[in-house]
Amino acid sequence: SRAPAISVSAESCIPAGLRLGPVPGIFKxxxxxxxxxxxxxxxxxxxxxxxxxxxxxxxxxxxVDEAGSSAMEWIGLIRAARNSQEQTLEAVADLPGxxxxxxxxxxxxxxxxxxxxxxxxxxxxxxxxxxxxPTHDExxxxxxxxxxxxxxxxxxxxxxxxxxxxxxxxxxxxxLHHDH
Numbered sequence: 001s002r003a004p005a006i007s008v009s010a011e012s013c014i015p016a017g018l019r020l021g022p023v024p025g026i027f028k029x030x031x032x033x034x035x036x037x038x039x040x041x042x043x044x045x046x047x048x049x050x051x052x053x054x055x056x057x058x059x060x061x062x063x064v065d066e067a068g069s070s071a072m073e074w075i076g077l078i079r080a081a082r083n084s085q086e087q088t089l090e091a092v093a094d095l096p097g098x099x100x101x102x103x104x105x106x107x108x109x110x111x112x113x114x115x116x117x118x119x120x121x122x123x124x125x126x127x128x129x130x131x132x133x134p135t136h137d138e139x140x141x142x143x144x145x146x147x148x149x150x151x152x153x154x155x156x157x158x159x160x161x162x163x164x165x166x167x168x169x170x171x172x173x174x175x176l177h178h179d180h
Contacts, residue, residue: 006077007113014108021090021101023075029091029118030128030161035079035154075102080156081115089116096125117157128164132156146170 081087089102102116123130134142134156143152144159148169153159163170 001107003099008074008078009066010108010110011112012110014104015090016106017099018104019092020075020103022099023102025076026039026099027091028165029154030080030157031165033082033158033161035158037082038059069078071159078102078114078116079162080157081117084117084156086113086115088112088116090119092119092121093122093125096121119176123160126164129160132159 003136040075052127078089080090086109090105091100092103093100100113100122103119108114118126118128120130122128132144134144135150137143142157145152146159146162146167146169148163148167151162151167153162
């Protein structure tokens with residue numbers, strides 16, 4: 001079993017368009033994404049009191065954490081967004097195969113968790129599905145179904161991550177878009 005996820009949240013406003021990074025290491029955004037949000041330690045990036053959180057604040061135009069460490073130290077702790085409604089950052093690259101950065105999609109408010117997902121060009125570069133069409137279950141709730149193994153997901157990015165990283169039946173084939 002994995003250790004609980006650490007969340008990274010804003011202590012003060014992060015302005016729209018701010019770039020963080022580059023993201024260090026091998027880029028596998030979404031590999032451990034789940035429909036569930038397990039509670040875990042928090043790291044404040046900008047701050048509210050209570051549970052320890054990764055705090056980050058602006059210092060001379062750069063985001064640093066509470067210890068004064070640069071984004072290189074904590075950027076890998078930012079969780080993958082399960083859907084566009086909870087997404088605050090997008091992963092971008094200046095060139096295909098180049099360094100990856102996170103860019104704020106909008107002003108991120110104090111106390112708000114930072115979550116990230118692929119920009120469309122970066123998703124296409126990594127062969128991550130760009131779209132996922134929902135179906136509705138018996139209760140009328142949206143669900144996302146893997147067209148290879150028929151596993152059901154509550155969130156579109158959970159399905160996209162499953163197809164790319166985990167579905168044994170997809171055999172590395174790109175995501176097929178079917179209209180139901």
